Amino acid sequence: MNLDLQLLWQQIMQDATTEDKEALQHLLTGIREKQQGVHTRYINASLRMTGEFFEDYSKVCIPNSPVIQNSIQVAHGGVLATLADAAMGGLASRAAPVGKNVVTTNLTMNYIATSKAPILLAKGYFVHRGKKTFVMSAIIEDSTGKRLATASATFFVIQKRTV
16 A cells, blocks of 8 residues: 555656645645644545634634635635535534534525635524524635625534444
């Protein structure tokens, strides 16, 4: 495996474009950050996602790199949905009762604009906090404050699973 990985790395670097190198640096930095405890999951590491969670709202950011861009070189809509889900779900999971967690049962996105700004940010908010469901909203903006999308989601409260 180690030799296969080394050979693959050599082949990739031999043919790498500037964009390939930027994407590799993004992904490898994320994996390194996971190894250092910055991220607990590969999805967060691969997106280089960072977040701040408060009592009533959250902020989750990702860099706008080639890793997340579609064929017209703007953030892929699915990545924006993931960003919104992380902001809303992260806030909801922290508000769940002890021994409980949440899962997304519905997510609606409304796309407004695209951006080439270096940072994308989702702000998550509570709309309703019930015993069995949380209804959330999010605003997705770029680092200039330009609104890119809005989101709403419902989260179902479940028993926390142990691995």
